[in-house]
Amino acid sequence: MKAAAAALVSVLLVTVTTTTASAADRSPGARKWQPTVRPHATIAPGHMRSDRDVLPKGFSKRQADEAETMEARATDGCQVYWPAPYEVCGAIRDKYNELGGPGGFLSFPKSNELTNPDGVGKRTEFINGPIYWSPQGGAHPVLNHFFAAWARNGWEAGPLGYPTSDEIVNPDGVGRRQHFVSGDIYWKLNEAYAVRGAIRDKWAQAGWEAGYLGYPVSDEFATPDGIGSGARFEHGTIYWTAAYGAHPVSGGLLTKWELSGYEKGPYGYPVADQQPRGSSWDQEFQFGTMGFPTDPAAAVDPDDGDADPTVGDQVPVTWGDFAADANTEGAGRAVVQAGPGSLEPCTAGESCMHTTMAAAEDDPPDDPVIDGPNTQGAFISPLCLDQAWDGQWRTQRKHACMIWKNLDVDVIDTKGAEIGSIPFTVRTGILTSHKSGEFQQEFRVDFHGLTGKTGKPTFRYKLTYNNAPAGSYSVDGAADGSPIKSGQSKVIVVKWKEQAMADGALKYPVVNIAWNFGNLDPDVVPGKQWGNIRVANVRCDSTMKLSNGKFRQGCVFPGITPEFKLTSVTPEQTWHVAEAITSGLPGAAGRPLHRQADKSKRDINRQTSCPRKGPVADARRLSGRSCDEFPFASSNEGAAAHPGLGRTVHANCNVKDLPISTGPDGYSVCMIDAKQNSQSGSLLGKFYGEERVVDQDAFSLATSGGAPPGTP
Template sequence: MRSDREKVPGGFSKADADKAETMEAALQPQSGMMSPMVAPGCQVYWPSPYEVCGAIKDKYNSLGGPNSFLLWPTSNELVNPDGFGRRNTFQNGPIYWSASSGAHPVVNHFFACWQRNGWEAGVLGYPTTDEIVNPDPVAPIGRRQVFQGGTIYWKLNEAYYVTGSIRDKWGQTGWEQGFLGYPMSDEIKLPDGQGRMNRFEHGVIYWAPWTGAHPVSGGILDRWAASGYERGSYGYPIADQTSAGGIEVRQNFEFAVLGWPTNPSAAIVDDGDINPTVDDGSPTSPADFAADANVGKDTSRAPELVGNVVKRSDPCVNQSCVDPEDPNLASSDPPTYALPSECFTIPNDGRLRGNRKQACSLSTFAMTVRRKDPVTQAVEVVGKLPFNLRTGVLTSHRSGKIIQEYRFEFGAPYQEIGVPKLNYQLSYEGSADQSRYSVSGFTSGSTVSPNTTMAITVTWNEQLLDDGAVDYRTTELRFDFSNIAPFIPSPYEYVTIDGDLRCDKTMKNRQGYVQGCVLPKFVPGLDYRGNSDGGRFPQAVGHIQSATGSGLPGASLSRPLHRESDVGARNNNRLTACPRTASISGPRQVSGRSCDEYPFASTKEGAASGGPGRTFNPNCHVPDLGTSTASTGYSVCMIDAGQNSLAGSYLGRFYGFGRVIGGDAFYVAATGGALPPPP
């Protein structure tokens, strides 16, 4: 036997080799008859005792048979589970055949990718080509193999498939030689059950039935990732990236437009952008993006590849999603004095007037001076010490410090009352601990002169809260007069701000939670009037005007809106007003526009709270909604995507500046806007 003369290759025994030799001999014609040991059209390759037949045999032989990368057969021809296809296995991989695809080997990483996606019964189906060397520009390091349902690409020991619209879009970008590079994941089904995505070396391509396939890359991908990808506030991409004036690239998403500078490395001036995930508007130079560019790319929420599964983190677990309408703490505090000029023209009634950041009051006192006769012990009034007390308070939305100013304004005494001295005591949250505050101005026990003003400024130090905490604070100034002749000690008078101060630690910038304080008794107004900031997004203002004019709340203190801080509720509001189902979102689409809703998604009166939807066609281009004058419900309008994004960012700054937390009321002052023109 041949096995007695030659060494049997590894993987086969002498018995295997002898059987193979017998089968080979049976293939030789004897008396014009074929041996029943081997089927017609088949071949045996010593020392492997297995038949390779038909088209699979032809492919195997064309590759070099046992001298090819496949080496020797390890099975006879097998029927595939579909009952139609066939396969043979070899030492280094199989050859698969079907009538529609022909016979092709699938080996190594290509086989692993095909296997994890269900072999021929999966999305890829049967192979239709052998491996093909890619035209890489420097060296041929990549390969690809085409299947009935997609293509597997391989580079440096990683192989992933692309298919359908994502493959077509990738092809439009230049395949692996384009800006995206090679695929870095198989196609992934997204959590909403409708969308799909592939990761690539330098970006991603996302697809949904109502948006089509669009690549996202670079700084825009970083911003979108930080917002929660398609489940965040921006939704799916609805267009490819475009250049804007040569200084930035922009990309339209369902609910906003994101931008990124063409040359972020040129950005060397910090623009104070505390929230790098919110688009602050169209930049005039790369410096507008400085804070974002200096931070670098945030990949903390990029999809993580674990084995062959993309693990997607949920940005809304245990924290607030980053959202254009999230509180933005970038705005500066007012000047650091507690009594601005308007505090010198307020009525003298002791009421606190102002806004959430700064307020003041004016009260009149007249300290009565009494004398006790040393003989008769009779008490008589001998004079009065009249004065005004002007009180101001200044809070910060970016600090837990509180500044108060107290101005004692003395006039002429009613009668001669001697030489009075003004004493005071301070307390914060009932504690007189002097480490809690610092004082500048006159000292306690200072002498009072007629027709003078005596003032102190108190800085109440930040009392740290736990992350997410809300607390109400009380400050108090107690004062009296001493050394009055003739003398009877005066009782203490006091001025307190009790429960009118609220400090919270619920808002975040990129360094973490930031504490701040406000005067919550004042209901803030979101100013979208005329040429104020609302002039930058007139279509958003016009939609608000039309919506409130149709009966929806928010335009007055009597029917305010209330901020919704729960991420799930906000997303429900968005998806109610701007659903992503193709049958609704598709007919609404207008190039350059995105879906705007009112009341805002970040309010408790948002679309999911109940009531009918409405719109203002033809301007708004929302064919699935009609008109309504109901006092509840919501309104939808497709407006300029850039203006929509700016309006959302402005709302976020309003929330941050006024420390508008969950449940807080506010109203909207909107004039001077206009709905978009009919598309």
């Protein structure tokens, strides 16, 4: 009897009591229960299930034995899943069994039923996540990314409340969603985010994840001003304010709103959904209508040349056409010197060109014999005629010229002796046009009195255009290899032809005319040395349009800063610009403006300086006047460059919200005559087109004949 009794082993049963989880410790792995141990019964060794079955990884024999004992004593509505020593009860048990119990994705339980901090809901934690129960939603698991998103939003105590569904596969077969009392959590591939309230309702109107916004990529966030909230989606955002409700902003409108500074910028919050306008989109904001690519108000408000500049339909053909476009008569404009022509080094024993400072006949006879077209000076500007003839390029925006005198060829015979000389002068001019991708060049060599024995000299030349084949240019005039006579001028006119360019493209062609002098006399050694006139500072672009909307090429010399002249034609705007520059703002020749061709950025400049709606616009409004800003909205230096530095120049401007001040940075606003304002904008657009002022090009202003607006 004693031996049998000695063989009996006392086995401990575990009676489990639970404690409530703190709000700070809500991870699925948290264990918030404490076991209380008391002796209960004796069982013969080898009779426990753990003695016969292999335990799943992670469980001890003690846990398995506890679970087996608990199974025998499980309370009504509860179940123990050996070898986990925990009871799973009620609706949570039913959901767990529905999901496959320990063989499902949740695996084994790792807690008894716990009461949530609100004292109402319950949860049981499993190895791979919890199941939550509430009277409102029933029992549902919340796992992985969904659990993380729910945690970020405060679990059941946050704005989402308790889950009301399991995870649901979305119609696209990619993403998933889970519903909660006051919102949803959506997941796609990498992360899950909550969507709720008015933002969720607006997203629903937009087609949920299958609509144009796509999946959420953020939780709801508060705006910095504390007034609104928003949520980001794959292809847009939804913003909400109490005053205006929830509205999506997407596509180009969103890009533009972002550039403007979102709700802190000059447009403020969206107050309506976006609407189509032909191929564009419009959306109402607090202080104006935003459009993409351009604001619709730009079609009726003064736009400072914001509309795409257009060029004339008529293509120049003749020398006179090109000369008229290039304005070669403008001798009073700025002169810029570029590199001179060049002479390749001489070779000993050959006829050789050089520059001499010795006195020579500078000009051919009054009526020279011209071999080639008589251009009658169409290509040579007074810029060159009135300056030293030193072989330097002198350039304006659409034409350039060079005169190079005191050139001479030493004629060498076969014995190596110098037997004569050929003095000459080179003249060349280039004419470009804002209406054509072709540009034309005259090359003229004026021969003075040939001295000594010169044999039978010939004029030779060769052309190159970006190393392109001969079809890229055409030549009119003296033939290559034609004989040279004293008192004669050899003239060729080269048409450097328009090359194919994509719409919106720029190119910088490089052209060169090389020349030398051959000789048909067998007793004279012909020259192999070449002179070169190279042009590398032309720019051609295809960024501007005809009236029919098709792009038209044009060419200019971009190193010249064009000047926009404001006159008495628009006296109030001219006055405002002059006063603004005097107050320290850029625009004068030494501190030019730079064109901004991006429509969105121009609109942002305009809206910053001249809001179209709201209290500022209302306070400035005067009959017959419209808002004029400087620097122009179509410049990089426009109002958005210094949004906090607005000012005005005079009380008559009726801009009481801005101070009268000075300084090098900022922008100026004045309410001026509306017709003048509109006309000035048209003139600026014409200037951009005629001078081919492309994006980021510098330009300066000159003012004369201005007059201030009258007293408001």
